[in-house]
Amino acid sequence: MVPSLVARLGIEHPLIQAPMSGSTTPALVAAVSNAGALGSLGAGYLEPQAILDQAREIRAASGHPFAINLFVLPETFEVDMAAVDAARRALDALMEREGLDVRTVMPARWAPSFAEQFAALCEARPAVASFAFDLISPGQMRQLKQLGIVVVGTATTVAEARAWEELGADAVSLQSAEAGGHRGTFLHEPEEALIGLFALLPLTARAVKIPLIAAGGIMDGRGMLAAEVLGAAASQLGTAFLACPECGAAAAWKHDLAGSTEHDVATIRSFSGRAARGLRNTYVKAMAAIEAELPAYPVTNALTSPLRRAAAAAGRGDLLSEWCGQGAGLSRAMPAGELVAVLMDEYVQARRAFD
Template identity: 70%
Template sequence: MPSGLLDRLGMSQPLVLAPMSGSSTPALVSAVSRAGGLGSHGVGYLAPQAILDDAAKIRALTDRPFALNLFVLPDEFDEDEAAIDQARASLDALMEREGLAVRTTRPERWAPRFSDQFAALCEARPAVASFTFNLLTPEQMHELRRRDIAIVGNATSLAEVRAWATLGPDAISLQGAEAGGHRGTFLHEPEDAMVGLFALIRLAARAVDIPLIAGGGIMDGRGMAAAEMLGASVAQLGTAFLGCPESAAAAAWKQDIPATEDTRVATIRSFSGRAARGRRNTYVDALEAQAGRLPPYPVMNALTSPLRKAAAAAGRGDLVSEWCGQAAGLARIMPAAELVAILLEEYAQARESLA
């Protein structure tokens, strides 16, 4: 195991908690960090003050290093009024049909300004900052480096790996096609960058001399060891932790995860306006056919927010965005600390077997 990367990221174990925006919590992040891994908190949906508040909560729970993750987005977004009207009509009709007593609203902003979020992240000074959806500017890289914040960029293809490599991050996080949640693709159409994790690791390891974090479909210690054997320095797991009591995933969603069939995991645009991997459910069956006519992220994501909140409160997992990776059926429902202990035991046994 390349000790340099673990030391740089403040880890003693080769395990990263995927930064699951909307599902990660300070309790989940701190549990993984306390166990020697790197807890990552997805803060892409949060306002700047909420980012600072959550960073303080994590520090109150652990003195171990942690990561904050942001979506790299423009500060302002185009508004297609016809697409917005169509989306609102379709969503309102679905909610009425499914018996949910809420309707869409138009928020003051579709999403927080990235520049404000980035400033808050710099003020919070996590040990590690990771970024998805696009590259940082050289100026932003400089701002992080002068605060001694380790930088991790997300890539879904070899071209994206090389693009991040030119900026000199501390590590590159590889998002294989098997990964759950939003696709981080930024140089291609998402369907053109559905590269399997094991292929992506080998391609990236040959192309760049930068430590690699492997994510996508890894649910146990054997998968962690396999990723390492192929050239990754660290394994990143997200879906494996969704069912933990510390996760903010809706209760009904947590119940659905272990029962997810491999053929029911699909690439979905209709929840947020951006390609994401998750479980086909009632919502997806009703709205996905319209995905091409719906507004892009983050507009669609904001419009579906009332429905997702109401569905979660009503125990309707089939109407929330049940993001999950390809191997969701391998999920184990238990507290995060127990899961980390099992994962590391499995990892050690797998390495011993290989030796």
């Protein structure tokens, strides 16, 4: 472990709850931070006012440091309307087949403005700001540093970690192949950046000097210690917190995690138009034939939004984007604060085994 990162983050444990956009709630973030780890708000889908409102909720429930995470996106998108029309027809047909009384709609815009989200993040002034999908600009980096906010970039390769270091990031979160959710890859094709954590960590530790955060497949304290031995300053766990009652994941999604196996986890583009890791379910299989033809993120993500909401309401986990990492079957349903305590007890016990 690199104690300086834990001290700089103002936390007690080398543990970060991953910022799972669409699933993290202020209650989850506050519970994790209150337990001595770093809670993270996944704000990639939130409008600016929602970011400010949820940051206030977190502060009302916790006086401890927390993070806000954003997806770095352009302000405008090139959209192939013929592809949009074809995607809508396929999605509407699928919803009709599955008995969901909802259809796709054209959104007012495809995604929130990143510039406006970034301004809200700066106003909210969390202890930590983390980013995925791309680098922020040098000017944005300077602004965060002036505000005293610790900056964490997401990397899936050594080259991406170097890019964040050169930009001035304080730490980098290494998203390995085992990790769930959207891939943060930005310098490579996603298929080229599916690197196992136990290779990615030592390779990156040799290449950069900033602290590394291990993310991907870590579900218990033993995994945290293993990541530390290979060069991680802290571990970031997402799937491990999905089953917590404070997590906003749909009940059917949580149920499906417990019965999943390692080979059920796949790289999926059909829910959002961007590579992401999750369960290969009914929706994924039904859309496999046209997955490559769907519009890129965030267009498909916006188009599937009504389906995902309807599926959650109907208890149809098999039609949801059930994002999760490779170790989903090891998830434990318990309050988030209790889970942090269990993880840290396992971590301590694992260290003692080697003393």
